[in-house]
Amino acid sequence: MNEILNIENLNKSFDGVAPVKDVSFAVDKHSIVLITGENGAGKTTLFNLITGLEKPTKGKITFNGSNIETKSALQISQLGIIRLYQQPRLFKNLLVWENLVSAAHHNIGNSFVNLIFKSKTARQEDEILKQKAFDLLTKFGLQDLSNQTAGELSYGQQKLISFCMIAMNGTQLALLDEPFAGLNPQTIEQFSSMILQMKKEGITLLIIEHNINKALAIADSHIEMKDGKINTINDIATA
Amino acid sequence: MNYILHILIMLEIYILLAISANQKVGLSGLLSLAQAVFHGIGAYTAAITITKFGCSYWLALPLAMLTCIMAALVFSFIAGKVRDLYFSLATLALQIIFFSVAYNWIPVTNGSYGISGISNPEIFELKINTPGSFALFGGAWVLVVILFYNWFLKTPICRLIQATRDDQIAVLSLGKNPNHYKRISIILSAVITGIAGTLYATYTTYIDPTSFNLDESILILSIVLIGGAGRIIGPVTGAVIYILLPELLKFMQMPDGIAANMRMILFGLLLVLIVRFKPKGIFGKYLIQ
Numbered sequence: 001m002n003e004i005l006n007i008e009n010l011n012k013s014f015d016g017v018a019p020v021k022d023v024s025f026a027v028d029k030h031s032i033v034l035i036t037g038e039n040g041a042g043k044t045t046l047f048n049l050i051t052g053l054e055k056p057t058k059g060k061i062t063f064n065g066s067n068i069e070t071k072s073a074l075q076i077s078q079l080g081i082i083r084l085y086q087q088p089r090l091f092k093n094l095l096v097w098e099n100l101v102s103a104a105h106h107n108i109g110n111s112f113v114n115l116i117f118k119s120k121t122a123r124q125e126d127e128i129l130k131q132k133a134f135d136l137l138t139k140f141g142l143q144d145l146s147n148q149t150a151g152e153l154s155y156g157q158q159k160l161i162s163f164c165m166i167a168m169n170g171t172q173l174a175l176l177d178e179p180f181a182g183l184n185p186q187t188i189e190q191f192s193s194m195i196l197q198m199k200k201e202g203i204t205l206l207i208i209e210h211n212i213n214k215a216l217a218i219a220d221s222h223i224e225m226k227d228g229k230i231n232t233i234n235d236i237a238t239a
Numbered sequence: 240m241n242y243i244l245h246i247l248i249m250l251e252i253y254i255l256l257a258i259s260a261n262q263k264v265g266l267s268g269l270l271s272l273a274q275a276v277f278h279g280i281g282a283y284t285a286a287i288t289i290t291k292f293g294c295s296y297w298l299a300l301p302l303a304m305l306t307c308i309m310a311a312l313v314f315s316f317i318a319g320k321v322r323d324l325y326f327s328l329a330t331l332a333l334q335i336i337f338f339s340v341a342y343n344w345i346p347v348t349n350g351s352y353g354i355s356g357i358s359n360p361e362i363f364e365l366k367i368n369t370p371g372s373f374a375l376f377g378g379a380w381v382l383v384v385i386l387f388y389n390w391f392l393k394t395p396i397c398r399l400i401q402a403t404r405d406d407q408i409a410v411l412s413l414g415k416n417p418n419h420y421k422r423i424s425i426i427l428s429a430v431i432t433g434i435a436g437t438l439y440a441t442y443t444t445y446i447d448p449t450s451f452n453l454d455e456s457i458l459i460l461s462i463v464l465i466g467g468a469g470r471i472i473g474p475v476t477g478a479v480i481y482i483l484l485p486e487l488l489k490f491m492q493m494p495d496g497i498a499a500n501m502r503m504i505l506f507g508l509l510l511v512l513i514v515r516f517k518p519k520g521i522f523g524k525y526l527i528q
Contacts, residue, residue, distance in 0.1 A: 051412070073411060073412070074411055074414070074416055077411065077412050077413060077414040078414040080414075082412060082413065082414070083412050085408075085412075089406050089408060089409035089412070090405075090406070090409070091401065091402040091405040091406060091409065092405050092406075093401060093404070093405055093469075093524065093525060094398060094401060094402060094405065098398050099402075101395065101398065102395070102398050102399055102402045102413075103413050105413075105414060107395045109394055109395035109396060110395050110396055110399055110415070111396070112396055112423060115394055115395075115396060122394075122395070126394075126395050165413065169413055169414065
């Protein structure tokens with residue numbers, strides 16, 4: 001089985017409005033899927049449903065073969081589905097490397113009991129994660145930012161660091177909500193190459209983006225939504 | 240000399256209270272109006288176990304800490320999921336409930352008459368009953384708590400507590416439970432307040448509900464606001480200013496009755512100036528919101 005995410009007949013309605021209607025599609029592992037559509041097409045609601053922030057009225061969401069539509073947002077993120085919001089959500093009072101280390105999926109020192117009874121291991125693991133964070137920043141050419149307070153970074157830098165946090169988390173499926181919005185062309189290029197690098201490392205990416213040309217250049221398939229439904233699905237790789 | 244030592248002991252108690260408030264308000268961003276509640280729980284547990292059950296300080300202290308942990312656990316499960324103003328309102332409710340219980344549960348707390356005859360601590364049969372020995376004893380507790388924070392502030396769990404303060408949704412979307420880190424913060428704060436409460440009860444040897452009312456909670460919060468939240472130097476500075484301010488007034492040879500009022504007026508004025516010109520406080524890292 002090569003599918004990481006499978007969505008079948010997904011519906012969401014509230015107060016007589018149905019932002020998502022009978023949506024079905026599958027996402028292959030290690031691929032980049034672009035989702036486009038006008039405002040109100042149902043893209044963000046779809047992301048909310050996949051990440052558990054909203055529950056579907058009907059339909060099934062399968063991640064790595066397990067149903068997740070009834071799971072909480074916390075349980076879903078623990079499974080390895082991480083969302084990057086349009087506005088970067090950083091820990092603004094922490095340093096950049098602290099943001100990255102805090103994003104790590106597992107750190108033995110996140111438990112008070114471990115800090116006391118396994119203090120040496122906790123210290124060592126924290127040092128390893130710190131080094132991993134510095135390596136990651138260096139790989140993406142962001143090493144100069146490592147000791148800066150996250151809140152003092154520019155908007156573009158904050159977006160890039162948010163993306164590094166996803167990489168640090170060891171996520172399997174990343175949902176990027178308009179990653180290029182508000183970025184200058186140079187930063188968009190940098191972000192695009194980071195996305196491709198992440199794909200190479202085995203992360204699957206689902207991207208909502210209005211800057212279609214830039215996003216199509218990196219995507220493997222393109223889903224267009226209209227009025228809550230899927231209008232077209234194109235496989236770019238074979239097109 | 241005894242008077243100076245008394246001032247020093249009160250300073251030590253307020254430093255502990257301010258550091259505990261900083262844990263909640265500064266590091267976690269949880270605006271609590273119930274800091275005096277845990278101070279009271281610690282003090283009453285120590286007072287009751289010492290006077291009614293004949294416990295020593297060294298048994299009363301862990302019992303006080305345990306009671307504070309249990310109270311904090313219950314409170315954090317009820318209020319830990321709400322945020323911002325709603326959390327503050329929950330702490331306000333807790334403060335009102337605690338004061339009412341302490342005032343009216345006469346068989347246990349002795350109501351408005353309070354509990355007297357609380358014995359001083361002992362170390363290996365050495366009674367800590369002089370101002371000098373108590374100042375050293377209190378100073379040792381302050382040192383222990385500061386050393387603890389010197390370590391704790393660099394730990395991964397403390398980073399996540401501060402991350403939760405900055406953005407709960409981001410913490411959640413990274414697969415970590417923000418409520419868990421808020422709960423840890425509330426419990427840790429309660430433990431330190433419990434230590435301060437036990438110290439206060441065994442120093443004054445008498446407690447009554449008026450020492451643990453809403454005014455006291457707001458005062459502790461104001462100390463952190465003046466000194467600054469987030470770093471340990473902040474609450475320590477706030478406590479020094481609050482305790483030493485009236486002493487400075489004595490150099491101005493003001494009558495005692497006026498000096499007491501002037502202390503609150505000057506403290507209030509300082510608070511207004513800080514809020515206006517230095518909203519993070521003197522040494523603050525975070526804005527209290």
